[in-house]
Amino acid sequence: MSEKEVKIGLVGFGTIGTGVAKLILEDGDSIAAKTGLRLKLACVVDVDTKSARPVKLSKGILTNDLDKLLKDDSIKIGIELVGGTKAAKQIQLKMLRAGKDVVTANKALLAEHGNELYKAAHENKRCIAFEASCAGGIPIISGLRTGLAANNIMAIYGIVNGTCNYILSNMTSRNEDFAEALKQAQRLGYAEADPTLDINGGDSAHKLAILASIAFGCEIALSDISVEGIEEISKDDIRYGGEMGYVLKLLAIGQKDKGGGISLRVHPSFIAKDNSLARVNGPFNAISIFGSAVGQVMYYGRGAGMMPTASAVVADVIDVALGNSATTFAHLHLKPRSETEKLIEKIGDSISRFYIRVMCKDQPGVLAKMAKVLGDNQISISGTLQHEGVGPDNTIPVVIATHLTRQKNVSAAVKEIKELDVIGGKPVCIRIVDIPEDKD
């Protein structure tokens, strides 16, 4: 069949950029056979034009001059893989204004400035494709936008940060401390030297902002999302939760209630051991989606890494070149944030079950005192766990699992419990999330 040549400009020749170049150069024939498109890497821009990369570009392709890409009208598609939000934003805006469609993996930028960039794209009659921004190799954005388009999406529960999942998996299976597990993740390249944005939940929040805006059809701001990380998780709580039948995961959760209210949260979550997400281990990602017609659908795969992310970038390039992205993007109508922000549930009002662990002095009446505080705050207990043996300062851990209750009630109760004279240290409070597994 006849092939259509598609010239591509790439900005950012780091790990993912190198993967994209590899795919385009090495798999060009098979992509052409499948799609009829001959992808051609016409210009690669990076401040570093010297370092060796494991892919060989033709002479004259690599430059540190963005204008070379912008001024070449034969380049219709620009890939932004610079990362960060400042320079990257300007690069995307310049590419859009120069008449190029944009493909990006930049979740932080889209989460923070997506609405502004989408607007710029619409104004310039161009599109932005961003499959690679969420969950790397898992085609979740196209799934939400096309395959599940006929559904009213009711909920998303995602393990979308491989670093956190790797750390929590190792804390669970090897009984490692957080610090040990983090070090191991860094040694293996699953965590960066500065892991802050991963372990504090920020990266998961970026992805949730993008996923939820597509799933619920509305503009979402990062500030709409309540975020807790995994930095303070202790292996003891993972073990006690395990004894109660739970596995700890960092979940990104988007839920819509029947009145249209939207709850957006990233937090450590105890989920039932037999839930499909509980079995997602190591650096893998998985996302369960609940649609009005389809019920539960789960996607599982690699959430990061050079080639999985490059796979998503090049898939977007193909979709843009075929013209499909333009159509889909033109029909991306998000309710303005002024409307949706009224629907965002305050975290204090969010309803959940809770795991509360308190270090108590080993003396009579302790459980009675705690139970009274919980009862006074309208919290009812669904289970307790108390081991023999003694913790620091002769305290013993007492774990209480609650029935559904509001976060603010639990916060108030925990504050009171902390003041009891029978308590040592700070109570630990982790949500128990009952994911409505679709079963027959």
Place this chain on the structure above:
Amino acid sequence: MSEKEVKIGLVGFGTIGTGVAKLILEDGDSIAAKTGLRLKLACVVDVDTKSARPVKLSKGILTNDLDKLLKDDSIKIGIELVGGTKAAKQIQLKMLRAGKDVVTANKALLAEHGNELYKAAHENKRCIAFEASCAGGIPIISGLRTGLAANNIMAIYGIVNGTCNYILSNMTSRNEDFAEALKQAQRLGYAEADPTLDINGGDSAHKLAILASIAFGCEIALSDISVEGIEEISKDDIRYGGEMGYVLKLLAIGQKDKGGGISLRVHPSFIAKDNSLARVNGPFNAISIFGSAVGQVMYYGRGAGMMPTASAVVADVIDVALGNSATTFAHLHLKPRSETEKLIEKIGDSISRFYIRVMCKDQPGVLAKMAKVLGDNQISISGTLQHEGVGPDNTIPVVIATHLTRQKNVSAAVKEIKELDVIGGKPVCIRIVDIPEDKD
């Protein structure tokens, strides 16, 4: 935003057709808000215009006259949900010739006559969209065609028949006989009154033909697929396999080797208990795909049922109306079968591990005789299992797991073993499939 009206004709007003009508009528507003498309059901054709359905059509919409749909030029999209391959084929051809794009869930028709129908569509400059033909609510076709487009797909392992998975799950978890489990599936609506096409693997083969043609980019005939069903599976073998660490699933398998050879098989398969597919139970479907760049991706969800399948049909209607299906379909270039059929591996040459169970007389030298036959046929043993206790005619079950070997070697060995004087009944032979779970 302005809405574009899209008139739709529907042929086949049974269970799925009713689900499609429900979605279009009841979720029209949310679909319009998300996509800008106002779907309008303009004509519904069925031989039965009398029976009550749980959805209310406007007056004059339901007819038994296909011509009414064909001659209405305002109808641009025709949905075929008649099922079967004869009338359905004519209906699709007539719709294509009348200038309508076709959306269908008809896997049997596409598996048997897809190449001819695709040709007719190309000739009429129309498209056929068939997301609903495979794995119901799971958007696997669009995943393969768009999200994973940059990958060379190396292998597909799918649980794509909910009836078989429900039966095997119950045989495993409740120690039920095949006949009992089938009856229960029929009572709950997971198996049809005549379950032949499900339990003999035919339905899975239909889906594999479609999936493999998209994944590997080539025309595939049903006769290219080697098919075995689950009718002869005994709960004893499920139990013995379980003791060896395996779970039994009916898998549809498509594999490509480095030389381009393609292996296409549907058969009962023992897979490792900790593989993600082993945990897919009841009527659910799941498909693991291995791509050159992305590694393993798994999709999980409902493979059948009124609303999940309707969800896929309406997703296709939206994709067709946006114009994306036309582009994707125009770029669907499958290698002609004359080229691919040379690449199809003969089942006798296929390499696998095997579970062989033989009922042996309880006397000295039995295992030695069997081991000799296996050795003579170049088959090496990876494990054996022999329980005390006595079967019919004073025989005891001896189970042998083999290392990788060719199917034809095993067939020859089993034939010889059957003739041994120490054997009662027919040996049972089930493949052990080592799915290369992507791990770190």
